Amino acid sequence: MSTGDNPDTTGRIKSALRVIPNFPKPGIMFQDITTLLLDPKAFKDTIDLFVERYKHEHISVIAGIEARGFIFGPPIALAIGAKFVPLRKPKKLPGEVISEKYILEYGSDCLEMHVGAVESGDRALIVDDLIATGGTLCAAMNLLERAGAEVVECACVIEVPELKDLIDYLQFD
């Protein structure tokens, strides 16, 4: 679901985003959040909106997906006093990891999390900049659930409207 908050705030956030056509390949309209990060008020508003939503939800861990989830996740974690766990591409994390494979348009990729970062009973929020097909987020959810956490919600700055039906399908209680 999208936030129903103050349209001026979300309007400013939306207009701070930049669209780059045909990146990384023809036909893709890439949603660039780097311009949002160049607008301190809009960036702060983005974080504040998430913090408002989650501060009373007893979230004990925020998992951010490499690399743009590392930008939005930690400020939320710091504000609500939760742990932050980076979910990374293969071979980046130095300790023992669990891995979850996911399908790409051509081939597959893999997301990893440190063993012991998340405990049974942890209430988790997953954060990334954008949801498109949901493939990466599903891999992230699987990782957290395999470690015994309850995934309360996935939070993204941007959802791609063309895939709204797929996103509605992915929502679960």
Place this chain on the structure above:
Amino acid sequence: MFAEENGLFGDPRIKAISDAIRVVPHFPKPGIMFQDITTLLLDPKAFRYTIDIFVDRYRDKNISLVAGVEARGFIFGPPIALAIGAKFVPLRKPRKLPGEVISEAYVLEYGTDCLEMHVGAVQPGESVLIVDDLVATGGTLSAAIRLLERAGAEVVECACVIGLPLVKGNWKLNGVPLYVLVEPRLDDLERTL
């Protein structure tokens, strides 16, 4: 310079930060004692101390932009930027940034790598802070400094959580001072005693 040389000697937060960092031997290859900050991020108090110490240092220095080096600089840079009201600019590995970029190559032990920044992210004359989790040889940070200076910025300082002892005192990288919180630990034995 280290935080403890500059007003924070004996500050219990420094020990809490150091204790929260995990050492992983022989990663990514034999002989390297990898300083793993993910355990610091699992300790909300220690993570908060880390950000607070940097924010206290930089809030009154008129820094308009914080640049973070991919990927662990993305974890520490944005909270500092948000707290001091500065812009945040990600410095990324090649082909990740979607818009027009400037690139700076740097030398690795074997071969080279490259750091990129979006054109237009930085205005000439801006005061900039560069953030990463750790400084070792300074190769990556040097490339970051060159990128920002090519865009016309003045790099005020480089801030890292962990740094080798050689950054003590007035040691500078390309003329830019470094500010570091803790030294690398050799192993985790001392934590179990």
